[in-house]
Amino acid sequence: MQRLQALGRRPIYALVFVVGIVAFLFPLGLPVKIGSDVRTVYNALDALPAGSLVWVGAEYDVSSKPELDPQVVAIFHHLFQKGLKPVVYGMWLRGPTIVQDIVAPIAEQYGKQYGVDWINLGHKPGTTTNLRLMTSNIMEGAGGVDHFGKPLADYSIMRGVNALDKASGFRHIIVVETGSPGSREYLGIVSAEKGIPMSVATLTMSIPENKPYVESGQFTGQIGGLRGAAEYEILVGKPGRGASGTDAQSLAALLVFFLVVIGNIGYLTSPRK
Amino acid sequence: MSIAKDPAVWAAALGTLAIWSFLYRDNPIYRLAEHVLVALATGWSVPYYYYSYIHPVIKDEMIGQGRWAYVIPIVLGLLLYTRFIPSVSWLARYPMSAYIGYGAGYYLAFNAKPFLGQVTASFVNFGAGNVVNQLLFFICILSALVYFFFTVSKEHPAMGYASQFGKVVILIALGAAFGNTVLFRYNLFLGRLQYVLQEWLGLIQ
Numbered sequence: 001m002q003r004l005q006a007l008g009r010r011p012i013y014a015l016v017f018v019v020g021i022v023a024f025l026f027p028l029g030l031p032v033k034i035g036s037d038v039r040t041v042y043n044a045l046d047a048l049p050a051g052s053l054v055w056v057g058a059e060y061d062v063s064s065k066p067e068l069d070p071q072v073v074a075i076f077h078h079l080f081q082k083g084l085k086p087v088v089y090g091m092w093l094r095g096p097t098i099v100q101d102i103v104a105p106i107a108e109q110y111g112k113q114y115g116v117d118w119i120n121l122g123h124k125p126g127t128t129t130n131l132r133l134m135t136s137n138i139m140e141g142a143g144g145v146d147h148f149g150k151p152l153a154d155y156s157i158m159r160g161v162n163a164l165d166k167a168s169g170f171r172h173i174i175v176v177e178t179g180s181p182g183s184r185e186y187l188g189i190v191s192a193e194k195g196i197p198m199s200v201a202t203l204t205m206s207i208p209e210n211k212p213y214v215e216s217g218q219f220t221g222q223i224g225g226l227r228g229a230a231e232y233e234i235l236v237g238k239p240g241r242g243a244s245g246t247d248a249q250s251l252a253a254l255l256v257f258f259l260v261v262i263g264n265i266g267y268l269t270s271p272r273k
Numbered sequence: 274m275s276i277a278k279d280p281a282v283w284a285a286a287l288g289t290l291a292i293w294s295f296l297y298r299d300n301p302i303y304r305l306a307e308h309v310l311v312a313l314a315t316g317w318s319v320p321y322y323y324y325s326y327i328h329p330v331i332k333d334e335m336i337g338q339g340r341w342a343y344v345i346p347i348v349l350g351l352l353l354y355t356r357f358i359p360s361v362s363w364l365a366r367y368p369m370s371a372y373i374g375y376g377a378g379y380y381l382a383f384n385a386k387p388f389l390g391q392v393t394a395s396f397v398n399f400g401a402g403n404v405v406n407q408l409l410f411f412i413c414i415l416s417a418l419v420y421f422f423f424t425v426s427k428e429h430p431a432m433g434y435a436s437q438f439g440k441v442v443i444l445i446a447l448g449a450a451f452g453n454t455v456l457f458r459y460n461l462f463l464g465r466l467q468y469v470l471q472e473w474l475g476l477i478q
Binding site for chain 2: 009010013016017020021024025063065066067093123125128143184185187188189192193203204205206207208209212213215216217218225226241244245248249252253256
Protein backbone atom coordinates (compact mmCIF):
# COMPACT_ATOMS: atom_id res chain seq x y z
CA MET A 1 0.00 0.00 0.00
CA GLN A 2 2.86 2.38 0.71
CA ARG A 3 3.90 2.14 -2.93
CA LEU A 4 0.63 3.88 -3.85
CA GLN A 5 2.02 7.02 -2.24
CA ALA A 6 4.99 6.89 -4.57
CA LEU A 7 2.82 6.44 -7.69
CA GLY A 8 4.00 9.11 -10.13
CA ARG A 9 1.81 11.28 -12.32
CA ARG A 10 2.75 9.47 -15.55
CA PRO A 11 0.84 6.22 -14.84
CA ILE A 12 -2.20 8.36 -13.94
CA TYR A 13 -1.95 10.32 -17.20
CA ALA A 14 -1.57 7.06 -19.11
CA LEU A 15 -4.68 5.67 -17.41
CA VAL A 16 -6.65 8.82 -18.27
CA PHE A 17 -5.57 8.52 -21.92
CA VAL A 18 -6.50 4.84 -22.11
CA VAL A 19 -9.92 5.44 -20.52
CA GLY A 20 -10.65 8.32 -22.91
CA ILE A 21 -9.57 6.45 -26.05
CA VAL A 22 -11.42 3.25 -25.12
CA ALA A 23 -14.59 5.20 -24.30
CA PHE A 24 -14.56 6.94 -27.69
CA LEU A 25 -13.64 3.85 -29.75
CA PHE A 26 -15.95 1.43 -27.96
CA PRO A 27 -18.90 3.48 -26.66
CA LEU A 28 -20.86 1.83 -23.87
CA GLY A 29 -23.98 3.88 -24.57
CA LEU A 30 -24.53 4.74 -20.92
CA PRO A 31 -28.00 6.20 -20.39
CA VAL A 32 -28.25 9.97 -19.98
CA LYS A 33 -30.86 10.99 -17.42
CA ILE A 34 -32.27 14.45 -18.04
CA GLY A 35 -31.78 16.65 -14.98
CA SER A 36 -34.37 19.14 -13.78
CA ASP A 37 -32.08 22.16 -14.33
CA VAL A 38 -31.71 21.39 -18.03
CA ARG A 39 -35.32 20.37 -18.50
CA THR A 40 -36.60 23.67 -17.12
CA VAL A 41 -34.50 25.57 -19.67
CA TYR A 42 -35.85 23.38 -22.44
CA ASN A 43 -39.45 23.75 -21.23
CA ALA A 44 -39.14 27.54 -20.91
CA LEU A 45 -37.89 27.93 -24.48
CA ASP A 46 -40.32 25.34 -25.78
CA ALA A 47 -43.27 27.27 -24.34
CA LEU A 48 -42.38 30.53 -26.12
CA PRO A 49 -44.54 31.48 -29.09
CA ALA A 50 -42.85 31.32 -32.51
CA GLY A 51 -41.34 34.64 -33.54
CA SER A 52 -40.32 35.60 -29.98
CA LEU A 53 -36.92 37.20 -29.63
CA VAL A 54 -34.36 35.37 -27.49
CA TRP A 55 -31.22 37.24 -26.41
CA VAL A 56 -28.14 35.02 -26.47
CA GLY A 57 -25.16 36.34 -24.51
CA ALA A 58 -22.01 34.83 -26.05
CA GLU A 59 -19.83 35.39 -22.99
CA TYR A 60 -16.97 32.96 -23.53
CA ASP A 61 -13.65 32.44 -25.21
CA VAL A 62 -11.78 29.70 -27.06
CA SER A 63 -10.53 28.09 -23.83
CA SER A 64 -14.10 26.98 -23.03
CA LYS A 65 -15.06 25.76 -26.49
CA PRO A 66 -14.91 22.00 -25.71
CA GLU A 67 -17.71 22.33 -23.14
CA LEU A 68 -19.73 25.29 -24.39
CA ASP A 69 -19.74 24.74 -28.16
CA PRO A 70 -21.89 21.57 -27.92
CA GLN A 71 -24.32 23.51 -25.69
CA VAL A 72 -24.58 26.33 -28.24
CA VAL A 73 -25.23 23.80 -31.02
CA ALA A 74 -28.06 22.14 -29.07
CA ILE A 75 -29.62 25.45 -27.98
CA PHE A 76 -29.69 26.85 -31.52
CA HIS A 77 -31.19 23.64 -32.90
CA HIS A 78 -34.00 24.15 -30.41
CA LEU A 79 -34.39 27.88 -31.12
CA PHE A 80 -34.65 27.31 -34.87
CA GLN A 81 -36.90 24.26 -34.49
CA LYS A 82 -39.35 26.41 -32.51
CA GLY A 83 -39.18 29.37 -34.89
CA LEU A 84 -37.68 31.63 -32.22
CA LYS A 85 -35.47 34.53 -33.26
CA PRO A 86 -32.05 34.64 -31.57
CA VAL A 87 -30.19 37.92 -31.13
CA VAL A 88 -26.54 37.23 -30.34
CA TYR A 89 -24.39 39.71 -28.42
CA GLY A 90 -21.12 39.47 -26.53
CA MET A 91 -19.41 41.40 -23.76
CA TRP A 92 -16.50 39.00 -24.34
CA LEU A 93 -14.43 39.95 -27.37
CA ARG A 94 -14.35 36.62 -29.17
CA GLY A 95 -17.71 35.20 -28.03
CA PRO A 96 -19.85 36.43 -30.96
CA THR A 97 -17.19 35.30 -33.49
CA ILE A 98 -17.17 31.79 -32.04
CA VAL A 99 -20.97 31.61 -31.95
CA GLN A 100 -21.24 32.99 -35.50
CA ASP A 101 -19.13 30.11 -36.85
CA ILE A 102 -21.30 27.58 -35.02
CA VAL A 103 -24.72 29.05 -35.80
CA ALA A 104 -24.35 29.91 -39.50
CA PRO A 105 -24.40 26.25 -40.70
CA ILE A 106 -27.24 25.35 -38.29
CA ALA A 107 -29.31 28.30 -39.55
CA GLU A 108 -28.71 27.16 -43.13
CA GLN A 109 -29.85 23.66 -42.20
CA TYR A 110 -33.21 25.08 -41.05
CA GLY A 111 -33.47 27.57 -43.92
CA LYS A 112 -33.18 30.52 -41.53
CA GLN A 113 -32.04 33.77 -43.05
CA TYR A 114 -29.53 36.06 -41.36
CA GLY A 115 -31.06 39.42 -40.53
CA VAL A 116 -34.59 38.04 -40.83
CA ASP A 117 -34.67 35.03 -38.48
CA TRP A 118 -31.58 35.74 -36.40
CA ILE A 119 -28.84 38.31 -36.05
CA ASN A 120 -25.44 38.73 -34.45
CA LEU A 121 -24.86 42.17 -32.92
CA GLY A 122 -21.24 41.21 -32.27
CA HIS A 123 -18.99 42.40 -29.49
CA LYS A 124 -19.13 46.05 -28.49
CA PRO A 125 -16.72 47.81 -26.13
CA GLY A 126 -17.91 48.79 -22.67
CA THR A 127 -18.87 45.43 -21.10
CA THR A 128 -21.46 46.08 -18.34
CA THR A 129 -21.88 49.77 -19.17
CA ASN A 130 -22.77 48.87 -22.73
CA LEU A 131 -25.10 46.09 -21.59
CA ARG A 132 -26.89 48.68 -19.49
CA LEU A 133 -27.16 50.88 -22.57
CA MET A 134 -28.67 47.97 -24.51
CA THR A 135 -31.60 47.92 -22.06
CA SER A 136 -32.55 51.44 -23.15
CA ASN A 137 -31.23 51.75 -26.70
CA ILE A 138 -29.96 48.78 -28.71
CA MET A 139 -29.15 50.89 -31.75
CA GLU A 140 -26.79 53.07 -29.72
CA GLY A 141 -25.39 50.18 -27.71
CA ALA A 142 -24.54 48.29 -30.86
CA GLY A 143 -23.11 51.38 -32.52
CA GLY A 144 -25.78 50.99 -35.20
CA VAL A 145 -24.06 47.99 -36.78
CA ASP A 146 -24.02 44.20 -36.52
CA HIS A 147 -21.11 41.75 -36.13
CA PHE A 148 -20.03 42.42 -39.72
CA GLY A 149 -20.24 46.22 -39.44
CA LYS A 150 -23.39 46.47 -41.55
CA PRO A 151 -26.19 48.89 -40.54
CA LEU A 152 -28.80 47.30 -38.25
CA ALA A 153 -31.50 49.35 -39.97
CA ASP A 154 -31.03 47.16 -43.06
CA TYR A 155 -32.21 44.02 -41.22
CA SER A 156 -35.92 43.31 -40.90
CA ILE A 157 -35.48 41.45 -37.57
CA MET A 158 -34.49 44.76 -35.95
CA ARG A 159 -37.67 46.61 -36.93
CA GLY A 160 -39.44 47.71 -33.76
CA VAL A 161 -36.62 46.40 -31.60
CA ASN A 162 -35.54 49.44 -29.62
CA ALA A 163 -34.21 48.03 -26.39
CA LEU A 164 -33.41 44.82 -24.56
CA ASP A 165 -36.80 44.66 -22.87
CA LYS A 166 -40.16 42.94 -23.08
CA ALA A 167 -41.74 45.75 -25.10
CA SER A 168 -39.35 45.01 -27.97
CA GLY A 169 -40.32 41.33 -27.95
CA PHE A 170 -37.56 39.73 -25.88
CA ARG A 171 -39.01 36.78 -23.99
CA HIS A 172 -35.92 34.99 -22.69
CA ILE A 173 -32.19 35.49 -22.15
CA ILE A 174 -29.63 32.71 -22.42
CA VAL A 175 -26.15 33.51 -21.22
CA VAL A 176 -23.45 31.13 -22.45
CA GLU A 177 -20.73 31.97 -19.97
CA THR A 178 -17.22 31.27 -18.84
CA GLY A 179 -17.04 33.73 -15.97
CA SER A 180 -17.30 37.46 -15.44
CA PRO A 181 -18.84 39.40 -17.10
CA GLY A 182 -21.56 36.83 -17.49
CA SER A 183 -24.77 35.64 -15.89
CA ARG A 184 -24.48 37.73 -12.68
CA GLU A 185 -24.20 40.94 -14.71
CA TYR A 186 -27.18 39.92 -16.86
CA LEU A 187 -29.16 39.11 -13.72
CA GLY A 188 -28.51 42.48 -12.08
CA ILE A 189 -28.64 44.73 -15.12
CA VAL A 190 -31.25 43.07 -17.32
CA SER A 191 -33.26 40.20 -15.86
CA ALA A 192 -33.99 41.69 -12.42
CA GLU A 193 -34.58 45.17 -13.87
CA LYS A 194 -36.60 44.27 -16.95
CA GLY A 195 -38.32 41.11 -15.72
CA ILE A 196 -37.08 38.95 -18.59
CA PRO A 197 -36.50 35.31 -17.51
CA MET A 198 -32.95 34.08 -17.99
CA SER A 199 -31.11 30.79 -18.20
CA VAL A 200 -27.42 29.96 -18.09
CA ALA A 201 -25.29 27.62 -20.18
CA THR A 202 -22.08 27.18 -18.25
CA LEU A 203 -18.98 25.12 -17.50
CA THR A 204 -19.01 22.03 -15.30
CA MET A 205 -16.99 23.82 -12.64
CA SER A 206 -19.50 26.70 -12.48
CA ILE A 207 -22.50 24.47 -11.73
CA PRO A 208 -22.24 24.74 -7.90
CA GLU A 209 -21.99 28.54 -7.91
CA ASN A 210 -24.98 28.92 -10.25
CA LYS A 211 -27.13 26.40 -8.40
CA PRO A 212 -28.33 28.85 -5.68
CA TYR A 213 -29.65 31.17 -8.40
CA VAL A 214 -31.55 28.29 -10.00
CA GLU A 215 -32.96 27.22 -6.63
CA SER A 216 -34.07 30.78 -5.85
CA GLY A 217 -35.82 31.03 -9.22
CA GLN A 218 -33.61 33.91 -10.38
CA PHE A 219 -32.34 31.66 -13.18
CA THR A 220 -34.92 29.53 -14.98
CA GLY A 221 -32.35 26.74 -15.17
CA GLN A 222 -28.82 25.92 -16.17
CA ILE A 223 -27.13 23.73 -18.75
CA GLY A 224 -23.95 22.58 -17.07
CA GLY A 225 -20.88 21.40 -18.96
CA LEU A 226 -20.60 18.56 -21.43
CA ARG A 227 -23.13 16.56 -19.46
CA GLY A 228 -25.68 19.38 -19.72
CA ALA A 229 -24.99 19.62 -23.44
CA ALA A 230 -25.67 15.89 -23.79
CA GLU A 231 -28.99 16.24 -21.96
CA TYR A 232 -30.08 19.16 -24.14
CA GLU A 233 -29.00 17.34 -27.32
CA ILE A 234 -31.22 14.41 -26.35
CA LEU A 235 -34.15 16.71 -25.55
CA VAL A 236 -33.96 18.38 -28.98
CA GLY A 237 -33.35 15.04 -30.73
CA LYS A 238 -29.91 16.01 -32.05
CA PRO A 239 -27.29 13.85 -30.30
CA GLY A 240 -23.86 15.33 -30.96
CA ARG A 241 -20.52 15.92 -29.29
CA GLY A 242 -22.06 16.21 -25.85
CA ALA A 243 -23.75 12.82 -26.00
CA SER A 244 -20.73 11.11 -27.57
CA GLY A 245 -18.50 12.43 -24.77
CA THR A 246 -20.76 11.23 -21.97
CA ASP A 247 -19.25 7.73 -21.77
CA ALA A 248 -15.73 9.10 -21.57
CA GLN A 249 -16.76 11.67 -18.95
CA SER A 250 -18.56 9.08 -16.81
CA LEU A 251 -15.64 6.65 -16.96
CA ALA A 252 -13.22 9.48 -16.13
CA ALA A 253 -15.32 10.38 -13.07
CA LEU A 254 -15.15 6.74 -11.97
CA LEU A 255 -11.38 6.69 -12.54
CA VAL A 256 -10.87 9.86 -10.49
CA PHE A 257 -13.07 8.44 -7.73
CA PHE A 258 -11.05 5.21 -7.76
CA LEU A 259 -7.74 7.10 -7.65
CA VAL A 260 -8.89 9.31 -4.76
CA VAL A 261 -9.94 6.23 -2.76
CA ILE A 262 -6.67 4.41 -3.53
CA GLY A 263 -4.65 7.52 -2.68
CA ASN A 264 -6.42 7.89 0.65
CA ILE A 265 -5.95 4.22 1.52
CA GLY A 266 -2.25 4.63 0.74
CA TYR A 267 -2.09 7.72 2.94
CA LEU A 268 -3.99 6.21 5.87
CA THR A 269 -1.91 3.02 5.88
CA SER A 270 1.36 4.91 5.56
CA PRO A 271 3.42 4.90 8.79
CA ARG A 272 4.80 8.36 7.88
CA LYS A 273 1.42 10.13 7.86
CA MET B 274 -10.16 5.05 -40.68
CA SER B 275 -9.71 8.03 -43.00
CA ILE B 276 -6.90 10.41 -42.06
CA ALA B 277 -7.63 14.08 -42.73
CA LYS B 278 -6.14 15.72 -45.81
CA ASP B 279 -6.70 19.29 -44.64
CA PRO B 280 -3.33 20.83 -43.61
CA ALA B 281 -5.13 22.94 -40.96
CA VAL B 282 -6.41 19.77 -39.24
CA TRP B 283 -2.89 18.30 -39.33
CA ALA B 284 -1.45 21.47 -37.81
CA ALA B 285 -4.06 21.47 -35.03
CA ALA B 286 -3.61 17.74 -34.31
CA LEU B 287 0.20 17.85 -34.31
CA GLY B 288 0.07 20.96 -32.11
CA THR B 289 -2.15 19.08 -29.69
CA LEU B 290 0.25 16.11 -29.58
CA ALA B 291 3.19 18.48 -29.06
CA ILE B 292 1.45 20.11 -26.09
CA TRP B 293 0.53 16.70 -24.64
CA SER B 294 4.20 15.66 -24.82
CA PHE B 295 4.76 17.88 -21.75
CA LEU B 296 2.84 15.32 -19.71
CA TYR B 297 5.85 13.02 -20.05
CA ARG B 298 8.47 15.71 -19.49
CA ASP B 299 9.51 19.17 -20.68
CA ASN B 300 11.02 18.88 -24.17
CA PRO B 301 11.95 21.01 -27.23
CA ILE B 302 8.86 19.96 -29.20
CA TYR B 303 6.57 21.16 -26.40
CA ARG B 304 8.48 24.43 -26.12
CA LEU B 305 8.27 24.98 -29.88
CA ALA B 306 4.49 24.44 -29.79
CA GLU B 307 4.16 26.72 -26.77
CA HIS B 308 6.09 29.55 -28.45
CA VAL B 309 4.17 29.17 -31.72
CA LEU B 310 0.87 29.30 -29.80
CA VAL B 311 1.83 32.43 -27.86
CA ALA B 312 3.16 34.14 -31.00
CA LEU B 313 0.03 33.29 -32.99
CA ALA B 314 -2.27 34.47 -30.20
CA THR B 315 -0.39 37.75 -29.85
CA GLY B 316 -0.21 38.34 -33.60
CA TRP B 317 -3.91 37.66 -33.92
CA SER B 318 -4.97 39.70 -30.89
CA VAL B 319 -3.18 42.97 -31.67
CA PRO B 320 -5.05 43.80 -34.91
CA TYR B 321 -8.24 42.26 -33.52
CA TYR B 322 -8.18 44.53 -30.48
CA TYR B 323 -7.22 47.50 -32.64
CA TYR B 324 -10.13 47.02 -35.01
CA SER B 325 -12.56 46.09 -32.20
CA TYR B 326 -11.77 48.93 -29.78
CA ILE B 327 -9.41 51.67 -30.94
CA HIS B 328 -10.51 52.00 -34.55
CA PRO B 329 -14.32 52.13 -34.04
CA VAL B 330 -14.15 54.30 -30.91
CA ILE B 331 -11.58 56.88 -32.02
CA LYS B 332 -12.05 57.00 -35.80
CA ASP B 333 -15.74 56.18 -36.21
CA GLU B 334 -17.39 57.49 -33.06
CA MET B 335 -15.10 60.22 -31.70
CA ILE B 336 -13.88 61.79 -34.95
CA GLY B 337 -16.62 60.53 -37.31
CA GLN B 338 -19.64 61.24 -35.09
CA GLY B 339 -18.10 64.06 -33.06
CA ARG B 340 -18.32 62.33 -29.67
CA TRP B 341 -15.50 64.34 -28.18
CA ALA B 342 -16.51 63.44 -24.62
CA TYR B 343 -14.64 60.18 -25.23
CA VAL B 344 -11.45 62.21 -24.73
CA ILE B 345 -12.11 62.16 -20.96
CA PRO B 346 -11.95 58.36 -20.46
CA ILE B 347 -9.07 58.12 -22.96
CA VAL B 348 -7.06 60.67 -20.96
CA LEU B 349 -7.99 58.91 -17.70
CA GLY B 350 -6.84 55.63 -19.20
CA LEU B 351 -3.54 57.10 -20.32
CA LEU B 352 -2.98 58.56 -16.85
CA LEU B 353 -2.73 54.99 -15.50
CA TYR B 354 0.63 54.72 -17.27
CA THR B 355 2.07 57.59 -15.21
CA ARG B 356 2.78 54.95 -12.56
CA PHE B 357 5.93 54.21 -14.52
CA ILE B 358 7.19 57.80 -14.11
CA PRO B 359 7.92 58.31 -10.38
CA SER B 360 7.74 62.12 -10.44
CA VAL B 361 4.12 62.14 -11.71
CA SER B 362 2.96 58.71 -10.56
CA TRP B 363 0.39 60.35 -8.24
CA LEU B 364 -1.68 61.18 -11.33
CA ALA B 365 -2.55 57.47 -11.66
CA ARG B 366 -4.72 57.82 -8.53
CA TYR B 367 -7.35 59.81 -10.43
CA PRO B 368 -8.34 57.10 -12.93
CA MET B 369 -8.15 54.52 -10.13
CA SER B 370 -10.51 56.58 -7.96
CA ALA B 371 -12.92 56.96 -10.89
CA TYR B 372 -12.73 53.21 -11.54
CA ILE B 373 -13.34 52.31 -7.89
CA GLY B 374 -16.16 54.86 -7.69
CA TYR B 375 -17.79 53.33 -10.76
CA GLY B 376 -17.37 49.83 -9.31
CA ALA B 377 -18.95 50.78 -5.99
CA GLY B 378 -21.81 52.60 -7.72
CA TYR B 379 -22.39 49.66 -10.05
CA TYR B 380 -22.44 47.22 -7.14
CA LEU B 381 -24.94 49.27 -5.15
CA ALA B 382 -27.17 49.82 -8.17
CA PHE B 383 -27.32 46.35 -9.69
CA ASN B 384 -26.23 43.78 -7.10
CA ALA B 385 -28.71 44.60 -4.35
CA LYS B 386 -31.74 43.05 -6.03
CA PRO B 387 -30.10 39.71 -6.98
CA PHE B 388 -28.54 39.48 -3.50
CA LEU B 389 -31.86 40.10 -1.75
CA GLY B 390 -33.37 37.42 -3.96
CA GLN B 391 -30.77 35.01 -2.59
CA VAL B 392 -31.57 36.02 0.99
CA THR B 393 -35.33 35.59 0.64
CA ALA B 394 -34.79 32.23 -1.12
CA SER B 395 -33.06 30.98 2.04
CA PHE B 396 -36.19 31.51 4.15
CA VAL B 397 -38.08 28.37 5.07
CA ASN B 398 -41.45 28.26 3.36
CA PHE B 399 -43.57 25.84 5.38
CA GLY B 400 -46.36 26.08 2.87
CA ALA B 401 -44.47 24.75 -0.15
CA GLY B 402 -42.10 21.97 -1.13
CA ASN B 403 -40.11 19.56 1.01
CA VAL B 404 -40.03 21.16 4.48
CA VAL B 405 -37.31 18.78 5.80
CA ASN B 406 -35.08 19.69 2.87
CA GLN B 407 -35.68 23.39 3.43
CA LEU B 408 -34.99 23.13 7.15
CA LEU B 409 -31.72 21.28 6.49
CA PHE B 410 -30.79 23.98 3.98
CA PHE B 411 -31.59 26.69 6.54
CA ILE B 412 -29.55 24.99 9.28
CA CYS B 413 -26.59 24.57 6.92
CA ILE B 414 -26.66 28.29 6.02
CA LEU B 415 -26.82 29.36 9.68
CA SER B 416 -24.00 26.98 10.66
CA ALA B 417 -21.77 28.20 7.82
CA LEU B 418 -22.42 31.79 8.92
CA VAL B 419 -21.61 30.92 12.56
CA TYR B 420 -18.24 29.53 11.42
CA PHE B 421 -17.34 33.04 10.20
CA PHE B 422 -18.72 34.71 13.34
CA PHE B 423 -15.54 35.82 15.09
CA THR B 424 -17.00 38.40 17.49
CA VAL B 425 -18.65 35.77 19.72
CA SER B 426 -16.61 33.16 21.59
CA LYS B 427 -16.80 29.62 20.24
CA GLU B 428 -16.25 28.26 23.75
CA HIS B 429 -19.99 28.14 24.33
CA PRO B 430 -21.05 24.58 23.37
CA ALA B 431 -23.90 25.76 21.11
CA MET B 432 -21.62 28.09 19.16
CA GLY B 433 -18.82 25.53 19.10
CA TYR B 434 -20.95 22.71 17.70
CA ALA B 435 -22.64 25.02 15.20
CA SER B 436 -19.24 26.25 14.04
CA GLN B 437 -17.92 22.69 13.66
CA PHE B 438 -21.00 21.69 11.67
CA GLY B 439 -20.59 24.86 9.58
CA LYS B 440 -17.03 23.84 8.76
CA VAL B 441 -18.26 20.46 7.51
CA VAL B 442 -20.91 22.20 5.38
CA ILE B 443 -18.27 24.50 3.85
CA LEU B 444 -15.98 21.55 3.15
CA ILE B 445 -18.81 19.71 1.38
CA ALA B 446 -19.43 22.79 -0.79
CA LEU B 447 -15.73 23.12 -1.57
CA GLY B 448 -15.58 19.40 -2.37
CA ALA B 449 -18.42 19.77 -4.86
CA ALA B 450 -16.67 22.74 -6.47
CA PHE B 451 -13.36 20.85 -6.64
CA GLY B 452 -14.99 17.73 -8.12
CA ASN B 453 -16.67 19.81 -10.82
CA THR B 454 -13.39 21.60 -11.57
CA VAL B 455 -11.56 18.28 -12.05
CA LEU B 456 -14.31 17.10 -14.37
CA PHE B 457 -14.16 20.37 -16.33
CA ARG B 458 -10.41 19.98 -16.89
CA TYR B 459 -10.98 16.44 -18.05
CA ASN B 460 -13.67 17.63 -20.45
CA LEU B 461 -11.18 20.06 -21.99
CA PHE B 462 -8.84 17.12 -22.55
CA LEU B 463 -11.69 15.04 -23.97
CA GLY B 464 -12.47 17.81 -26.45
CA ARG B 465 -8.94 17.63 -27.86
CA LEU B 466 -8.89 13.82 -27.76
CA GLN B 467 -12.15 13.73 -29.68
CA TYR B 468 -10.67 16.13 -32.24
CA VAL B 469 -7.59 13.96 -32.74
CA LEU B 470 -9.58 10.72 -33.03
CA GLN B 471 -12.42 12.15 -35.12
CA GLU B 472 -11.18 15.04 -37.25
CA TRP B 473 -7.57 13.93 -37.73
CA LEU B 474 -7.52 10.12 -37.66
CA GLY B 475 -11.16 9.52 -38.63
CA LEU B 476 -11.42 6.69 -36.12
CA ILE B 477 -14.83 7.72 -34.79
CA GLN B 478 -17.92 9.09 -36.49
